Amino acid sequence: MSQKLSNKVAVVTGGTSGIGLAIAKRFAQEGAKVAVTGRNQKSIDQAVAEIGANGLGIQGDVSSLADLTRIYQTVADHFGKVDTLVVNAGVYILGPLADFTEDQFDQVSDINFKGAFFSVQKALPVLNDGASVVLISSTVNAKGVPNHAAYSATKAAVRSLARSFSAELLDRKIRVNALTPGPVDTPVFATVAGSPEGAAAMKEAMGNFTPVKRVAEASELAAAALYLASDDSSFMLGAELLLDGGVREL
Incomplete structure (x- = not known):
């Protein structure tokens, strides 16, 4: 059975847990050399151990342009040019409009938007022509949800960037698409809820929010990311692949 990413090089930002780690592991299984980024060295080391011999971990903050430049130089030094970039690093910060603080706003904007924009910009010198870029968005990009x-x-x-970046990078045949999940079973539940009991309750509530009455597995997102990273999606650019259990459409 042929591997879809044989001899390819992939970078996954925020690749030490949850969706990012699942994507990194799937890409490695499909033959890619995979570099993952994160802010915690212990988590990076654990992720690389799970990815295997073709894994590389690099510590850095995607909201820091200096860190991004160093990250991509490190990837180039180890693996050469990059064929696939998955911009997954993000934070999930919720709160009511009346109480949301400037610090919270800056944090979610710096990581999720600024980080995504410059993760692609700073990758341009090391991206191969014909590369695939996958931006992780969310189904709430087009749905009003309190908090x-x-x-x-x-x-x-981020969804908008997939369109704009694809238009700008047409001459290099670099495809940029958005992968848009609904609720996914990841450690974010525990982070937001603050306790195992709270995480279980949050997972159940999120699952009940979907028409299919469950949350997605990270492996399902990894399979979708593989499609976008591989030549199977060569006719797809500036688009959105929606995996949200029917939340938006039903």
Whole structure:
């Protein structure tokens, strides 16, 4: 059985847990050399151990342009040019409009929007012509949900970047698409809820919010990311692949 990413080089930002780690592991299984980024060295080391021999971990903050430049130089030094970039690093910060603080706004904007924009810009010198870029958005990019105003706006911006970047990079045949999940079973539930019991309750509530009455598995997002990264999606650019259990459409 042929591997879809044989001899390819991939970078996954925010690749140490959840969706990002699932994508990195799937890409490695499909033959890619995979570099993952994160802010915590222990988490990076654990992720690389799971990815295997073709994994590389690089510590850095996607909201720092200096860090991004260093990240891509490190990837180039180890693996050469990049064939696939998955912009996954993000934060999930919620709060009511009346109480949302400037610090919260800056944090979610710096990581989710600024980080996504410059993760692509700083990658341009090391991206191969014909590369695929996958931007992780969210189904709330086009749906009004209480307490999600700032987060939703950043993910709508990410969706927009897929169009604009694709238009700008046509001459290099670099495809940029958005992968847009609904609720996914990741450690974010525990982070937001603050306890195992709260995480379980949040997962159940999020699942009940979908028409299919469950949250997605990270492996399902990884399969979709593989499609966007591979030649199977060569006719797809500036588009959005929606995996949200029917939340938006039903």
